[in-house]
Each structure stands twice: as structure tokens, then as C-alpha cells.
Amino acid sequence: MSATDNLNLPIIDLRELDNENTRADFYKKLRKVSRENGFFYLVGHGISQEERDDLLNTVKRFFALPQDAKDKISIDNSPHFHGYTRTGDERTRNKADFREQLDIGEEVVGQTLLAEDDPHFYRNLRGPNQWPEEVPELKGKALAYADKAHHVLSKLLKAFIGALEVPEEDFSVLTTDTGFTLKLVHYPANDGEQGPDRQQGCGPHKDAALLALLWQDDVGGLQVFTEEKGWIDAPSVKDAYIVNIGEILELATNGYFTADIHQVVMKPHLKKDRYSIPFFLSTGIDLDYLPLLKLPKELQAEARGPSSDPENPLFQNVSRNYMKARLRSHLNTTKRFYPKSYEQIVKSGNISSSAY
DSSP states (O other), rough: OGGGTTSSOOEETTTTHHHHTTTHHHHHHHHHHHHTTTTTEEEOOOOHHHHHHHHHHHHHHHHHHHHHHHTTTBGGGGGOEEEOOOTTOSEETTOOOEEEEEEEEOOOOOOOOOOOOTTGGGGGGGOOOOOOTTTTHHHHHHHHHHHHHHHHHHHHHHHHHHTTTHHHHHHHHHHHSOEEEEEEEOOOOOOSSSGGGGGEEEEEOOSSSEEEEEEETTOOOEEEEEOOOOOOOOOOOOTTTTEOOOHHHHHHHSSSSSOOOOEEETTOOOOEEEEEEEEEOOOTTTTTOOOOOOOOOHHHOOOOOSSOTTTTTBBHHHHHHHHHHHHHHHHHHHHHOHHHHHHHHHHOOOOSSSOO
């Protein structure tokens, strides 16, 4: 580990969870880094470099397609927010993100599309994906990768039961029927000719999820905000993923865990494209009420909020809050499928503060 001692983020080895001789120590480390950092490197995850490279090469072939070919599977065609987003069409904190991406969710077909006035219309977040006919192998490779990433984060999520010393039945609402979003992301190189706006690869945000599992190439640009040091770099580490705590876990632990603000900065004249593959684990689609976990007294005393009051609206309507984040991030899609929400968003000026 000496080669990584100078990293800004700690490293967790998931293999220690499977060894009864190291499991207790793993729980302590997981609890410590999730409280102090909210971001950490994960090794021992079981996803091979060959699998990642195979998917990455396929992803690059997709993004290299002519623009009109990518636009055929535009996210603007999907009421489920699954599909391709052009560079600049997603916004974070009212500002365009300079990246293009393909959003993939669970492959759900035959589901009835609910009207915008339906109280359960957030269920529209699950539905069929769109796939490029020019790169037909992308579907199988992306969904296979998503299965493995889902397994890794589900295993890690359940490890928090031991790390927090909470009853399994209290935690089970978070581990039941979990969903996911897989993003395949391309950040075009910044040639410095389009001004400072092009530096925002992805603006400052927290992830509206339980956990995120991020693979990134070695170009750099990911930064995490900390109270002590301000913005710190989070470079790639060979064979390691970055895991970060989402807002749902921050809320459920009353702020004992930290969901850190992060961003991607594409510095001028770097002249290198950046690729990343983030995977987000979300709660069950019909989770309406987020539990406030009953932590041991010594952990409760260290919780930092946001609120110990279960009546706080952030604890309620969890899936609707997921939907709101998508509605604010992708205004063209919202305008087409959810016009009432679009009018409210534009009137309030409340464009997305989260790039999830």
C-alpha cells in the first residue's frame, strides 16, 4: 500500500469482508472512511480489468459514431430518462455540463406509462432502454457489467449493517428491490478555445442515491470538496474503483455518513478526452418513507444532521425526489413528456443541483 500512501482518499479492500479474521476490522474501517470522507477507493471487488476494458472499447465506438446516429437514441425519446444526452444538454446548478453520455437503467419492458398527474408517476423511471443499432454488442456488455456492479454495491451496502451495528430488519428497507442507473460518459478534450464554460465537465453536486461505484480513466479531473482542504483531486488508481456515499445514506444515518460534493473539471489545453463509467445504486422504486436508522448511542452522538426529525420532508417521497432530480437535469425530455413539471421548473428557476 506504500505506493498509494500519498493519495487524498483511503483504500478499502472488499476481500476483507469475506474473511472472518478481518471482517470486524473491515467494518471499523468502512464506518470510519464513510463518516470522514464519503469517498474512498475500493479494491478486491472482483470485476476484472479485461471486463472493464472490453466495455470501455465498446463505449468508445459508440461515442465515435456520427452525431445523427447517437441522436437516434436520444434521451428526449424516453419518458424513463434512458438514452443519449448531447454535450451541454444536461445541467448542474443551472449550468451546462460539457459531456455526452448514455443513461441505462434496468431493462424493464411492458410497463404501463403513468400520467404526470398520477401520484405514482415516478415509476416511469423504470422502463426499456434505447440501444444503438450501429453497436449492437453494447447492450449485452453494458447489462452484464451492470449486473456485476450491482452485486458489488449490494454486498457493500449490506456490510453497513455490521459497520453501523444496526438491526438487519431496520436496514432491510434500504436493501430491498434496489434499482440502478449506469452512465457511460465521454468528456471531450478541452482545447481552451471556448472559454471557461467548457471547464465544467460536471458541476458540483451530491449523488441522489445510496451508493455510487465509479470507474474512470487516467486523464483526471474528478475533485471532491472537503471542509479541511477544500477541493482535492481524486485520480484513478489501477484496479480500483471509487465509491461514494449518496444522499440517501447521509439522510438515513442522520448525517453520520457524509455525501460529499464533487465535480469534474476539464482543464484548458489538456487536449485529452476523458471517459468514465459511474454506476448508481438506488432504493426500491416504491420506497415512500426513508427510515432514520437507530444507531448505537455513541454513533448517534457523532451524527451531524441534517435532521433527527422524521417529519423532515427529505425523509419522505424518496422516489418522487429521484424523479424530480431527473426532471430538473433533462429539461428537453421533461418538456416533451412532463409539461406541467417543465412549467413549474422554468417558473421557479430551479434547474438541477444534482447530476445524478
